[in-house]
Each structure stands twice: as C-alpha cells, then as structure tokens.
Amino acid sequence: MEILENASLEDYSTMRLGGRAAYLTKVADRERLKEATTWAKQRQLPVIMIGSGSNTIWKDSGFNGLVICNRILYYQEEPIGGDANKTVLVKVGAGENWDKVVERTVSRGLSGIESLSLIPGTAGATPVQNVGAYGQEIRDTLVSVEAYDNESGEIVIINKEDCGLSYRTSRFKTVDRGRFYITMITLQLRRGDPVQPFYPAVQNYLADHGIVNFTPQTIRDAVIAIRQAKLPDPVLVPNCGSFFANPIIEETEYTRLQVAHPNLPNWPVGNGRVKIPAAWLIEEVGLKDFHDREMGVATWANQPLNRNQSCFPSRTNVGLRLQEHKSGGIWTNPPAFWKISRSYLPGSSALTVMLAEELRSPPCRHRARAQVAVVADYDGLFEANHNSLTSNTLDLQSTNREVNLRIEGGRRLHGEVTLKASKNAAVALLCASLLNYGVTKFLNFPRIEEAIRMIEVLESIGVKVTWRENNTVELRRPKKLRLENLDEEAARKTRSVLMLIGPLMQDHGEFDIPYAGGCELGERTVKPHQYALEEFGVSITATNNRYIVKVDKKAPGEMTLYESGNTVTNNTILAAACTTEETFIQAASCDYMVQDLCYFLQKIGVEIEGFPSAGLHLS
Known part of the structure; x- marks a missing residue:
C-alpha cells in the first residue's frame, strides 16, 4: 500500500481546489481498504473515503488525516429468476465511473438507470446521495450495498430497505456518516425498452426531435443533450454538477403561495406534499445568471451549480447574501450544497449557487480560473491575462502567474527538420x-x-x-x-x-x-x-x-x-x-x-x- 504524505487535494475534487491532505492513498480492492483503515486507526487519524471528488469541496486548511480514494473496479451481469432473459442483476465496483456504468448497461439493452446519465462521480456515491434525475432514482433499481463496516472491521451486505433512502439522502450521509465505506452496489435492471410516461423535460425533448422509438439509448441520448445544454463539463469548468434540493412543502402552503405566484410549478409527492423546482425559484427571484462581484458568487446561465473561489468561501457571508433574495416564504430548507461542506446555514435558501473565482483574488493559482473567466464572461477578471493578449511581447520567465497567448498565423514555414522516433x-x-x-x-x-x-x-x-x-x-x-x-x-x-x-x-x-x-x-x-x-x-x-x-x-x-x-x-x-x-x-x-x-x-x-x-x- 502506497501512502502519499502532504498530498495536494486539488486533483481530488472536480472543483480543483483545496489544501493538502496529511496522508492520501488509493485502494483497488477490499483488502487494501482494510489495510488503509487499520493503518489510520493505529495512528488515531481521521479517515474520509472519496470517489472522484464530485461531491467534495476541500478547505484551504486541507484534511489532517487519511484520504482514501476508492478505485475498486468491477462489473458483472447475472440473469436471475425464471424470466432470466428480462431481469439482470448488475454488480458494480464502487470506484467505477458512474456514467461509464450507465453507458455500458444501455449498450447491452438494459433499462432502469438510463435517465441517470452524465451524473458525475463514482458508482459507490449513488446510494449515499440516492442520486436521481429526470424521473429516476438509484433506489428504484438498487438491490443492496456491499460496504466495509468501520466499527466491526468486516465487509457487510446492506439491503436497500435498510439503507434509509429518501429524497437525496440515506443513512450513509446522516446517522451512519463515516461508518460504512461502500465497496460495491448491486442493481436490478430490466432488458427491454423504457416505458412511458417520461419526465416532462425528456418527453418534450423527444417530441421536439421527432423521436418515437424509445430505447435505453434514445433516453440516454436525450438526457445527455439536456444536461449538456444546462451544465458545463467539469473537465473544462470546475464544478460539482447540479446540487440543489427541490423544496418539498405542504399542499396547503402551496395553495397559499399560488395566489401570489399563479405560475408556480409543482409535482405531487404524496402524503399531502408537493415539490417545488428550485431552478424556477432561482430564476423567479432574479438569481439566474447572477454575478456578485463583491462576494464572488454567481449562478450558471442555464442551471445553478457549484464553483468555488481561490479559497474556501465564507459560508456565513454567502448565507447572509442568499437570504437577501428570500421571497414569499418559499425558502424553507437548507441547500443540499452545504451538506458537502458539513455546515448547514440556518434559514438559507434551497437553491445552490455557483461560487466563482473571487474577482479581487491574488495572481492565479489554478489552471481553471481563466476558463471560468471566459465562460462566465466576468468583466475585468484577470487583467494580467488580458494584458498579455494585447501585448506584442511577453517574458514568460519574469511572471509567476499563468498567461494566455495569442498566436497569429499567415506566415509559411520552410526548411528542414530531423524527426525523432516515437x-x-x-x-x-x-x-x-x-x-x-x-x-x-x-x-x-x-x-x-x-x-x-x-x-x-x-x-x-x-x-x-x-x-x-x-x-x-x-x-x-x-x-x-x-x-x-x-x-x-x-x-x-x-x-x-x-x-x-x-x-x-x-x-x-x-x-x-x-x-x-x-x-x-x-x-x-x-x-x-x-x-x-x-x-x-x-x-x-x-x-x-x-x-x-x-x-x-x-x-x-x-x-x-x-x-x-x-x-x-x-x-x-x-x-x-x-x-x-x-x-x-x-x-x-x-x-x-x-x-x-x-x-x-x-x-x-x-x-x-x-x-x-x-x-x-x-x-
């Protein structure tokens, strides 16, 4: 087992920021996981296990313990029951890239998770969040979770009924947070085409594009197109994807609010309660594509998402700024975003913001910052980079910051070069x-x-x-x-x-x-x-x-x-x-x-x- 010391955490979060971990290791199987946790216990170190880091924002102070990166890879399909040709158990290693898992099941004609396409992260994170999108949740197909129990030191199987799954939560992020390190999940999928009705956004996309043959692949393609139109690629723009929790309120409260907001959309969720789309609320209060130059807070033009400043943001200040935009008594739940910073803001809204680069920040420390400047179109951001584009010459050795270069062509090259072997x-x-x-x-x-x-x-x-x-x-x-x-x-x-x-x-x-x-x-x-x-x-x-x-x-x-x-x-x-x-x-x-x-x-x-x-x- 290789353990890195004083490891930078920037590469272990899709935000691409953060301090350093005292120790960091990668585990590819259960035995290495047990070995890592034992090593940490012997030194009385705190432990956190992560996948790709799409749910994580690291503080500038880093993590004074052992970070375990889950790299447990596994995939197996097993037909079950008398209807073996239709029902398939799929066992997936917790370190597998989730979208690759969806892609593979769809390519094999299996339905059940196709609407969960393009969700960032690893398979092991899906039951923790009870991830869901476009009418599907992981609890719809989850059979069981295999995990390392940090208390008993044993590998255990937890059936879906015992996972405490509900809207964007589970026992793994609440009462048993930090106890179980998930190593594998088992899903039950169906061989065949998905059945209507589909989620409204998906249904509209299919209708608009004249798609009438509904296969797992056509639904996956539709979801990918919808998500790509709303959310930037975290490879290009550091972000944590879509991390807002839609507020769920009583029907009586919805009726009261509907008087002031006749167009307020909702989805009944049973037991006399309805769900309100947070994206609509964000736009309604004027926070769509909102940029606060003082706070360095912004929302994405098409969808709210997370982005951090060059330093971990002041949660209190951000919370106060969000409360300035509370409207009509709708903002009742703490935002899902703050669960990843382990600090809920009392009274803050259910929306999720994009925390962009602070405009007053010192010279650029992260490669992604210039990309954010282009995508978000912040006026005056990174003046040094802008100046480098308008200058005729640039001394690369005299600057300690990253720069952009403009290359002008139009001059034919001629001469000879000796090619090196590959x-x-x-x-x-x-x-x-x-x-x-x-x-x-x-x-x-x-x-x-x-x-x-x-x-x-x-x-x-x-x-x-x-x-x-x-x-x-x-x-x-x-x-x-x-x-x-x-x-x-x-x-x-x-x-x-x-x-x-x-x-x-x-x-x-x-x-x-x-x-x-x-x-x-x-x-x-x-x-x-x-x-x-x-x-x-x-x-x-x-x-x-x-x-x-x-x-x-x-x-x-x-x-x-x-x-x-x-x-x-x-x-x-x-x-x-x-x-x-x-x-x-x-x-x-x-x-x-x-x-x-x-x-x-x-x-x-x-x-x-x-x-x-x-x-x-x-x-």
Whole structure:
C-alpha cells in the first residue's frame, strides 16, 4: 500500500481546489481498504473515503488525516429468476465511473438507470446521495450495498430497505456518516425498452426531435443533450454538477403561495406534499445568471451549480447574501450544497449557487480560473491575462502567474527538420516482437526511458536484445518465455506493460503482470483492455497490485471498442493477431503508433486492412 504524505487535494475534487491532505492513498480492492483503515486507526487519524471528488469541496486548511480514494473496479451481469432473459442483476465496483456504468448497461439493452446519465462521480456515491434525475432514482433499481463496516472491521451486505433512502439522502450521509465505506452496489435492471410516461423535460425533448422509438439509448441520448445544454463539463469548468434540493412543502402552503405566484410549478409527492423546482425559484427571484462581484458568487446561465473561489468561501457571508433574495416564504430548507461542506446555514435558501473565482483574488493559482473567466464572461477578471493578449511581447520567465497567448498565423514555414522516433510506437513494437519467433530488427530505435524499461522487461523473460550501430536494436525471442522471472521493478515504471497481455495470450493460458506505472498522468484503468480482451476469451482481474490474466482463446468475429485509446487498440490488434480467424474491430484509434504496429504485423504475416481508419479487418 502506497501512502502519499502532504498530498495536494486539488486533483481530488472536480472543483480543483483545496489544501493538502496529511496522508492520501488509493485502494483497488477490499483488502487494501482494510489495510488503509487499520493503518489510520493505529495512528488515531481521521479517515474520509472519496470517489472522484464530485461531491467534495476541500478547505484551504486541507484534511489532517487519511484520504482514501476508492478505485475498486468491477462489473458483472447475472440473469436471475425464471424470466432470466428480462431481469439482470448488475454488480458494480464502487470506484467505477458512474456514467461509464450507465453507458455500458444501455449498450447491452438494459433499462432502469438510463435517465441517470452524465451524473458525475463514482458508482459507490449513488446510494449515499440516492442520486436521481429526470424521473429516476438509484433506489428504484438498487438491490443492496456491499460496504466495509468501520466499527466491526468486516465487509457487510446492506439491503436497500435498510439503507434509509429518501429524497437525496440515506443513512450513509446522516446517522451512519463515516461508518460504512461502500465497496460495491448491486442493481436490478430490466432488458427491454423504457416505458412511458417520461419526465416532462425528456418527453418534450423527444417530441421536439421527432423521436418515437424509445430505447435505453434514445433516453440516454436525450438526457445527455439536456444536461449538456444546462451544465458545463467539469473537465473544462470546475464544478460539482447540479446540487440543489427541490423544496418539498405542504399542499396547503402551496395553495397559499399560488395566489401570489399563479405560475408556480409543482409535482405531487404524496402524503399531502408537493415539490417545488428550485431552478424556477432561482430564476423567479432574479438569481439566474447572477454575478456578485463583491462576494464572488454567481449562478450558471442555464442551471445553478457549484464553483468555488481561490479559497474556501465564507459560508456565513454567502448565507447572509442568499437570504437577501428570500421571497414569499418559499425558502424553507437548507441547500443540499452545504451538506458537502458539513455546515448547514440556518434559514438559507434551497437553491445552490455557483461560487466563482473571487474577482479581487491574488495572481492565479489554478489552471481553471481563466476558463471560468471566459465562460462566465466576468468583466475585468484577470487583467494580467488580458494584458498579455494585447501585448506584442511577453517574458514568460519574469511572471509567476499563468498567461494566455495569442498566436497569429499567415506566415509559411520552410526548411528542414530531423524527426525523432516515437516512444509510443516503439514500446508497442517491442511488445509485438513477442509474436515473431525469429529475429526482429528495429532501425532508428529511440533510446528513451519508456523503451529502455520495456526492453528490461523483455530481457528478464528471456528475450535476447542486442544494440547495433545507428540505434538499431535486434530482439530474439526464446521458444519459451520465463514469465516467472519478469522484472517487476522495470515493469512498474512503464505504463505500456498492459500491451504485453495481447502477445502473451498466444502461448499462455494463465499469467500475471504488475500494475502499470510510468509518468504521472493520473489513474490508469484496465477496464477498456478488459472489455476488449474478454471478446477473445481473456479475463483480467486486478488484485494485490497485479493483473491476473486467464485465457480461454476464442475469436470474436466483429467487435466495437469501449474506448478508442491507443494502447487498448494495440492490445486488441495483438490479441486478434493471435487468433486464426477473421476479426473486425470498430472504433479503433487511427493514431500513428497504431499504424506503425499494423505495418510491423503485416511484415510478419498478419493480414490487416482498413488502417488508418476506425475500422480494421485482421485475418
């Protein structure tokens, strides 16, 4: 278990801000989770477990304890009952990206969570919030939650009925907050098309676009279009998505308010109560696209959402400013937004605001701030950046802040350059050399770190490597590879080790390789490789910092990649090269490193057609 000290929390929240954690670790299975919590208890440290950080705002003071990042990945479908073709149990690891889970179930014709598309975060967070959108909630399909009980130290199963699920809440965020660390959820979905009536916004979208065939995919597409029109991508604009709680009031109170507000919309929720849309209330009191330059408070033009200043905001001041806009006695509930800062504001409204960059803030400390300036169109924000755009020259070394550059073209370039060999293509070709039982010779081969580490891995399993003049390298594969001698230290230093899976399935029914490492580009998931290679009869299980690979070789015929990445495309091509039948690959990457691999495989007898394009045919 690797534990980082004094770790910046900016990269562990979709707000991309915050102080530092005293300690931070990532867990990929239950055992690592138990190990992490035990480690913290022995040191009497507070613990918080997060997914992608879409529900979290970190204070500038950081977190003086252990932050556990849930990276538990798992997905399994299990038909149940006599109606096995219609009802499916889906077990999902808590660290899985939620929208990817929805995407995968929809692609398999399963309905029940398609309206929960594009909700940021991980699967494990869905029962905590009882997430809901466009007429669906997670409690509609949830069967049970698997969790680590921090009190007993055991893994427990909690049935839906015992989760305390209600509107945007559960026992996991109230009475048992911090007790359970969710490791897996089980959903019950139905194979078939969704049934009308749909949520009004979805119904209107379908009607406006002339959509009459209602499948899980058409509903997902509609929801994504609606959400993208309302909410910015957190990759581009740091935010926590839509975090407002619609006020629920008594019908008698609604009748009273309707006299003053005849157009006040509502949805009956039973027991003599109705729900009022907070978005309508925000717009009605004049807070839609509202920008407060003094407070640095704003709402999104199309939908309220969260955004923080360069420092954690003063909750009291924001609460007082919100109360200035209370109207008609409607604002009765504390905003759902404040639950993530663990500080409810008495009497504040049920709306959620976007806390944007403070206009008076010191020089920019976050990459996202200039993006917010563009999207929110704040006048006068980041004058230094604006000045850099209107200046003819800019000394990048003399400034300690981030800048924007304007590039003017129109001048034809001419001359000669010497091209360097590609690292990405080189490591793919090294892996592919295992499919050649003769001598492989690569000319003008780059002697760079990633390639050298992969060569060390190949040498450790028996490949003879000889360097010649002019950076020519020769590789001679033995008849039998000694996988038990694999150099794990070298393997953990390269993120390309995953591309060994395809070639190794040629002669090995079962093997394991270390987790991929390499440069600091963030978490790397094996899921795209798993989804692709399972079409060839390959199963990959992540455990104990290793990938356990089992092979029951088969030919998929035609397949579509889950992700059009370079390494997963290469791995799929290498796996297809190990079969004796035709394979059609859709959604393949067209990158140069993929083309180089295809050229090489052609030289050793593999027939490949279609490159460079997203459709490849191997035989």
